[in-house]
Structures are given as C-alpha cells and as structure tokens.
Amino acid sequence: MASILVLFAHPALEKSRVHRRLLDAAAGLPGVYVHDLYEAYPDFDIDVRREQELLLTHPVILLQYPLYWYSTPAILKQWQDLVLEHGWAYGRAGTRLRGKRLQVVTSAGGGAQAYQPGGFNAHPVTDFLFPVEQTARLCGMEWLPPYVVLGSHRMELPEIDAAAAAYRRHLEQLRDTLPVPAEAP
C-alpha cells in the first residue's frame, strides 16, 4: 500500500509546463498514490467518503498545486470545505487525521526576490500558505515545511526537468524516512 497520497489540483494541466513534469515524476513511483482532483471531479461533485477513506489509508498527505492568486485552485478549496468535516477532521470528536503529516507542494511564477519583504509580492511564499498550515494544525496534523518551486515563469525546459528530478528524489526520501505508522487505519 502506498504511504504517500498526492492530492493534485490543476484546472488546465494541458497548458502547464512545470506541474505536468512534476506530476510525471511522481506518478508510478512505488509507495506514492497520485489522486488528480480535477480529473476525478470535473463537476466539483466531490465524493467525501472516498476522499476520507484515502486520507485514512495514507500517513503522509501532499497537496500539489500551482499557486493561484496566493491561494489554491478552486477545487482544492471545495475539497477542504467538504472533506474536512467537523467531528471527523476537527472538533472534540474529530481526531481521524491526528498524527498524519501534511506538506504543500506548490509552484509560483515569481522568483525568490519577488517573494520577500520589499519584493513584488511583499511576503515569502510560506506566508501565503498560512491558511493551509493552520488547517493542518487544527486537524492535529504535522505541518512539514512546504516544497516550493519558484520562478517557474523564467524556467526553461532543462531547469524544469531538473526540478522534476529533484521532486522525485524528495518523494523517495519522504517515503523512505517514514516513521512506522502508529496504528493501522
């Protein structure tokens, strides 16, 4: 059984340069299950039970998406709203995600200079991920430092390929250094 769940969200993958290659790097890797949300739910009609089941059976959850207006693509918001139910993911009885590890894998067009005080976007990328981070904390999940690919606008093919290879290594490392699951789901 796969130990890493990649929840992937990109509304127009056919136009993507970076995420298409990142996704190719992740797909087919043993121990990694890629779940393409826009492909599974083109009408946004998310199957909540199935999504919860996937969360329960994977100790590590990755949210992979391009940063759109400092936030997630629409379907990932829909996913959060519907899947992370009160009494299941959070609240007094909502303990099902406790102890799992969450990591955001994202890309942004601007480079490191743009994402700093005084830069074009005035804040580091991690600031813009704060809502997701707090969501993870509220659900009792361990927040891993985000994996960010910056400057995608100026990347040429060889650089993208290098980023994809690095991502693959990152996934392998994450998979191989997993602590033994505390309890079987």
Add this chain to the structure above:
Amino acid sequence: MIIGPFGLHLVGQEGADVMHVAEFGVVMMLFLVGLELEPALLWRLRAPILGLGGLQVVGTAAVLGGIALLLGLPFPAAVAVGLTLSMSSTAIVLQMLGEKGLMKTAAGQSSFAVLLFQDLAVIPMLALFPLLAPAGAVAVAEHGSWADGLPAWGKTLVVLGAVAGVVALGRFAVRPALRAVARTGLRELFTAAALLLVIGIALLMQSVGLSPALGTFLAGVVLADSEYRHELEADIEPFKGLLLGLFFIAVGASIDFRLIAERPGTIVGLVGLVLVAKLLVLAALARVFRLSTDQGLLLAFALPQVGEFAFVLLAFAASLGVLGVEVTGPLVAVTALSMAVTPLLMVAYERLIAPRVIAGRGEERAADAIDDQAGVIICGFGRFGNTVGRLLRANGHPAVVLDNDSDRVELLRRMGLKVFYGDATRLDLLTAAGAHQARVIILALDSPEKNLELARLVQQHFPHLTVLARATDRPDTYELMDLGLTHIYRDTLDTSLRVGVDALRLLGMRAYAAHRAAQVFRKYDEAALTELAATRRDRSAYISLARDRIAALEALLQSDRGEFSDGQDRGWDPEGVREESRAGGLRPS
C-alpha cells in the same frame, strides 16, 4: 349536410363531382398511411394487427352479418354487409387521436393496429366480393372498367394481378424515377412527380375496377422504406389536408335526407344498432387483449363508426349485384351518420366515462377533483416530466402532475405518485390543477405541437405562471421563443453534450477541460440560437449566420487547446504573464 343535394341544393347535382374530387383526399391519406408503414413497424405490431385487428373484423362481420341474415338478407349479401360494416374510419380516428395526443397510449396503438388490419383486409374483400355475386347477375359498370365482362374468377384474378402490378411497379420503376427527379434539384418538380404518382396509380386501379384508395395505399407501403419517404410525405400532406376536408363535407352532403326522412326510425335504429354492436365487440376484444378498462373503452369509443372504405365496398357490391340499391342506400346513410357522431362519442368518453372509470379504481377522482394544489404543475409525465417530477418531489416540492395516458397514470399512482388523468390543454383541467395559485408550470408533453398549444393557453389565461417548456428540435424551440418564453429546454441537448464529454475523455482529453468545453459549447449554442431565431425566415441569411456561428465556436475551442490561448479560461494560462515577467517584471510602469 345542409348545403348538399338533399338539403338546400346549394351543392346540387355537382355534389357527385365534388365527391369524386374529394375522394382523392382519402386516396392521398391512404398513400400517406401507407408511407408510414415501414415493414419493421408492421413486424413489431404483428400480434395486435393480426390478433386484435383480425378478430375485430371477423367478430364484427359475424355479429352484423348475423343480424343482416335475421333481417332477411340472403347469405352472400349478409356476408358482404357484415364485412363492409366492420370497417372503421382510418381518416377520422387517426386524425382525432393524433390531435388529442393519444396515439402513443395503449388504446392509440391498438386503434392503429385495428385500422391497419382493416385497410389491408379491404384487398381480399374486394377480391372476395365477385365470388358472392349471384350467378347471372348483370354487373353494372361503375367506372366503365374493361374487366366487367369477365367471369367472377377472372375478376378475382385481375384484382390480384393489379395488386401485384402496383407492388412491382413501386419497387422497380417508381424509385429510380424519383431518384432521377430528385437529382434535378427542383422541389416543384418533385411535388408534381409525387402528385402524378398518386393520381396515376389511382387511375390505374380504377381502370381495372379496383379502389384507387387501395392502390395508393399499397404504393405507399411499397415506398415506405425508400429514401424519399419524408419528401413524399411533406409534398402530399397539404393536398391531403385540403381534399380530406372536402371529403368530410362531401360525406355530409351525400346523406340522402329523403331516405332518412322517409324512414327516420329505421335509419337511426340501424345507426344505433351498428354502433352498439361494434362497440361491444371492441370492448370485449380489449378485455381479451388485456387492455385496462379505460383504455379498452377508449378503443371501443374511438372505433365504432363505419369507415370510408364502406362507401367503396358498397359501391363495388352494388356494381356486382351482390347488394341492391334498397340495401346500399340506407347503409350509405348509416355510414355517414356513424362517422358524424364519432366526435360526440369521444367527448362522451372523455367527459363522462373516463373520469368515472378511473375514479372507480377507488382512488381520488381524476381531472375534476385535484385536491392538493402545489406551487408547480407538470404537464406530461413521460420520461422527461417524470425525471423533473422526481427531482422536485425529492426536494420537498411535490408537483401536481397531469398526463393523458391512463395506463401510465394508473401505474404511477400505484407507485404512490400524485398523478392526474386528463388532457393538460384543457382550460378547466388546468384550473382544477391549481393554475391560479401555482407559480411554475412545466410543459413536458411528448408532442411539440401540444406543448406549443399549452404554452399559448397558459400565457393567455395564467400570465402569472413562469413557464418552463420542453422543446425537441430547433423549429419548435423557435416557436416557443416567438411566444416570448425564456425557459426553453431542448430535450436531448444535455445528454448529447455528456456523451460528447465522455468521448473526449476517452480520446485523452482532461476531464475538466472537456467539461469546460461542453459548458462553452452550450453557452455559445444557446446564444447563437437566439440570433438564428431572428433570421430563420430568410433561408440564405439563416444558413450563412449558422455557418458563421459554428465556425466561431470551433475557432474559440481550438484556440483554447493550443499552448497560447486567446479564448476561454485565460486565467489558467500562464503564457501572457510569463512573457511579461521575462521581459522585465510585472510592476506597473
């Protein structure tokens, strides 16, 4: 009736001529009926046609023939009378059921089967009648046929030969000829050819002493599976309507009032006798063939009149000397009167019988007693209305449902749905359904014409209702748009788009991209429809606009597929911002 030769003499001696012209209406109608009869349909309906139709003819002929025998007619004459009176009027009944939208009900289908068998049975009857002629009787030539001099078996042979001739001609000569005509591309020429075909066959049949109606019916059947079927239908249809109207007037005009005036009791008694006998036979057969009570009664009330073929058969029998004028005269009057009362019988069924029968099932009374009034009324509960109704009901808005297929109504009621029987285009029924209090009405009838009629009725009498109308194709969408309706739903659009989306996915397109493409397509198509509606009377402008719109839509969707997008969903396309950022940053200058 009143203007006829036996009435005011407004139409005097030429009444017979009018009748001859008008008979062509029947001829054309039978050609069209024939055209409708694809072999596949015949095969599908074989059980009701042969079973129900056959038993109807045999049963009715036996009963009425028996009565004729009791009244003192010789055996051959009684057989001829029985067979003749077993006919029902295809022209009247199909028209009537079609107008009321009842053709698809069990009774409608059964009626069609019975009428079809009767129309077909005329052929052997015409072949049989010469054999019934008393030996040595002098045949009175009606149409001056050359076959008159032949002995009885010879005539039978001629009849069968002529039928075979028409079939062969239709198969091997007419189709290539039509193909040649169609290739010229002149619509008028095709119309002329179609008329020539019908009239030619009619004259040919007449010249061998056969019914022209029958000949053209056969020709229609032969051409039913040809590629020109719809073309022929469309061309003949207007002539049929005109001449058929004339025919019904001529039927009225040909009633010999002196005859009725001399023996009113006899004629009226005979009409009653014939109607009751046929009605009972039909009702009994409906029971045997397991139609529900109300559908069976509908069948019985639709078909008890004597049909137009009776005129043909009576004339033929008279010319052969099988029946004397003292018999055919009153029978012609009986036939015409029985046809005249048919609409009254239907009204009686709809208003008096059907509500009782359905009420008699121990549930609420139909039509006039709709107790719970809802905010929404659904007219027509076939596959379309059904889905709408279930969705509304599941969300706490049970609709008042009106449907005129009593079998369906009963089935749905057994499933616990509140469905009421009745023709939704009836004003009193809509009122009873609570149209004054409702907010929304959904027109989901199967027939586009009925939906349109209903839309007009609702606009006129219940202007406060929001109308949601089902449309089947573009022409009726336009008609509904002309009424100013804004909620119009082409009933296969969504399904086709879903099929398209799934096909695109199977061909490798991303699910969400396919989903968006269908959304764009749909929005464009609806917008183009509004534009096209305005130009549709100008054929060339319509076609060029339609072509423009199709091209524009394709260009839009294609541009969206490439790396560069100037069409849909540009927000997800990084190219523009990428370029700018590579050229020196996004800061406003």
